[in-house]
Amino acid sequence: MTARAAPRGVVVVGASAAGLTAAETLRREGFSGTITLVGGEVHLPYDRPPLSKQVLSGSWPPERTGLRQPGDIGALRLDLRLGTTATALDATARTVTLADGAVIVYDGLIIATGVRPRRLPMANSATGVHVLRTLDDALALRDRLGAGRRLVVVGAGFLGAEAAAVARSLGASVTLIEPAPVPLEHAVGAQVGAVLAEIHREHGVNLRTGTAVTGIITDAGRAVGVRQADGTEAAADDVLIAIGSQANTEWLEGSGLKLADGVVCDQYSAAAPGVYAAGDVARWHNPLFGTMMRIEHRTNAAEQGFAAARNLLRPEQARPFAPVPYFWSDQYDVKIQAYGYLPDHDESAVVDGDLEARRFLVAYRRGDFLTAVIAMSMHPKVIHPWRVMIANRVRWSSAVSAPLSA
Amino acid sequence: MHVEVDPPKCVTSGQCVMIAPEVFDQDDEGIVRLLDAEPAPELREAVTEAAAICPAAVIRLVHE
Numbered sequence: 001m002t003a004r005a006a007p008r009g010v011v012v013v014g015a016s017a018a019g020l021t022a023a024e025t026l027r028r029e030g031f032s033g034t035i036t037l038v039g040g041e042v043h044l045p046y047d048r049p050p051l052s053k054q055v056l057s058g059s060w061p062p063e064r065t066g067l068r069q070p071g072d073i074g075a076l077r078l079d080l081r082l083g084t085t086a087t088a089l090d091a092t093a094r095t096v097t098l099a100d101g102a103v104i105v106y107d108g109l110i111i112a113t114g115v116r117p118r119r120l121p122m123a124n125s126a127t128g129v130h131v132l133r134t135l136d137d138a139l140a141l142r143d144r145l146g147a148g149r150r151l152v153v154v155g156a157g158f159l160g161a162e163a164a165a166v167a168r169s170l171g172a173s174v175t176l177i178e179p180a181p182v183p184l185e186h187a188v189g190a191q192v193g194a195v196l197a198e199i200h201r202e203h204g205v206n207l208r209t210g211t212a213v214t215g216i217i218t219d220a221g222r223a224v225g226v227r228q229a230d231g232t233e234a235a236a237d238d239v240l241i242a243i244g245s246q247a248n249t250e251w252l253e254g255s256g257l258k259l260a261d262g263v264v265c266d267q268y269s270a271a272a273p274g275v276y277a278a279g280d281v282a283r284w285h286n287p288l289f290g291t292m293m294r295i296e297h298r299t300n301a302a303e304q305g306f307a308a309a310r311n312l313l314r315p316e317q318a319r320p321f322a323p324v325p326y327f328w329s330d331q332y333d334v335k336i337q338a339y340g341y342l343p344d345h346d347e348s349a350v351v352d353g354d355l356e357a358r359r360f361l362v363a364y365r366r367g368d369f370l371t372a373v374i375a376m377s378m379h380p381k382v383i384h385p386w387r388v389m390i391a392n393r394v395r396w397s398s399a400v401s402a403p404l405s406a
Numbered sequence: 407m408h409v410e411v412d413p414p415k416c417v418t419s420g421q422c423v424m425i426a427p428e429v430f431d432q433d434d435e436g437i438v439r440l441l442d443a444e445p446a447p448e449l450r451e452a453v454t455e456a457a458a459i460c461p462a463a464v465i466r467l468v469h470e
Contacts (some may be wrong), residue, residue: 049417
């Protein structure tokens with residue numbers, strides 16, 4: 001087999017956590033060619049988890065979200081193209097076309113274009129209807145929260161739940177509307193979801209579950225409330241739509257890459273020879289769990305950006321990308337941490353602490369294996385061995401009976 | 407290689423402790439503790455990976 005020539009130019013499309021980590025890893029691994037980093041926003045790469053936490057609450061100034069110091073980004077010697085997006089890929093000619101008309105030739109490509117918020121089909125342009133994905137989104141919503149303000153949050157996933165918690169802490173009255181019976185049921189199961197529901201209600205959130213939002217009520221172009229499927233209405237000064245997201249892959253249509261709710265990749269995060277995807281936009285085969293997954297966690301963005309860059313530079317020594325996914329959520333004074341793969345779990349069990357005390361560790365089974373744990377307010381040294389067991393593909397039966405060294 | 411951490415930004419993922427336990431630890435709240443600001447050369451790769459994948463960009467490497 002002829003060794004592929006080392007790439008001379010790499011294009012990284014997407015300048016958030018995954019794209020930046022990929023660019024940084026290319027340099028750290030000794031790549032000295034051109035790295036073009038394309039970002040749709042005008043800001044230098046920044047971190048998104050604080051947007052629904054410290055930025056929304058006002059406890060951090062926006063600058064604090066910067067992922068690297070400007071000097072560290074300068075040291076990477078990037079061809080940095082901010083404020084423009086990629087509009088087309090020609091995988092045969094190996095070119096990326098940008099919205100500003102530039103056509104960039106690449107030897108290696110890393111796709112890290114992330115996701116954007118899903119929206120309701122109605123009243124998106126009404127004043128006071130928000131989504132929360134970018135720094136500008138967070139600042140716009142932050143300016144609208146405070147005592148006496150009424151916020152309706154549509155969707156009690158992690159983003160909606162965190163925003164609801166922050167809005168309450170700022171004195172706003174909050175209605176949180178979720179079609180599932182409890183918040184986050186899809187992600188964490190009914191047991192943990194019920195604990196979260198209690199916590200939100202105790203903090204004064206008007207939590208309405210089991211009901212969908214069917215319309216946004218507007219008055220002179222401004223949102224003044226939402227209408228629910230049962231006909232009831234909730235008045236609002238502002239409405240946050242937090243109903244999940246969709247992968248930014250439209251620019252890749254017709255490129256020959258396989259798209260299926262993300263860029264489809266193999267276990268090395270490769271979508272085609274010399275083309276890799278990383279972060280929220282990548283759907284890859286995680287050999288640890290034996291399944292395709294697309295993970296919208298901050299941790300995965302960095303890990304996969306790192307892995308994709310390494311595999312791009314050294315495809316002959318490519319390593320499968322087989323992480324234990326991790327995410328965390330801060331709501332009020334509660335920290336939730338989750339390790340592993342939660343969707344489609346078959347069973348869950350409280351294996352430490354207890355739900356009533358809101359200090360617990362719940363384990364999840366999928367098939368015969370321990371595949372995930374969720375911890376609320378637990379010591380890291382309690383969580384650690386569970387995480388190791390997930391990484392080691394331990395069978396459920398031995399995991400839930402294993403004596404743990406605390 | 408010199409390592410710096412910014413504990414107030416730490417989100418307690420523990421990724422760094424998994425990758426480079428000789429250099430990083432967590433306190434009772436899960437916040438990063440730096441055990442060795444001048445890690446030995448053989449730890450360089452692990453520390454580099456820990457810095458790259460930290461989900462809160464808490465770890466900064468200063469190369470001399």
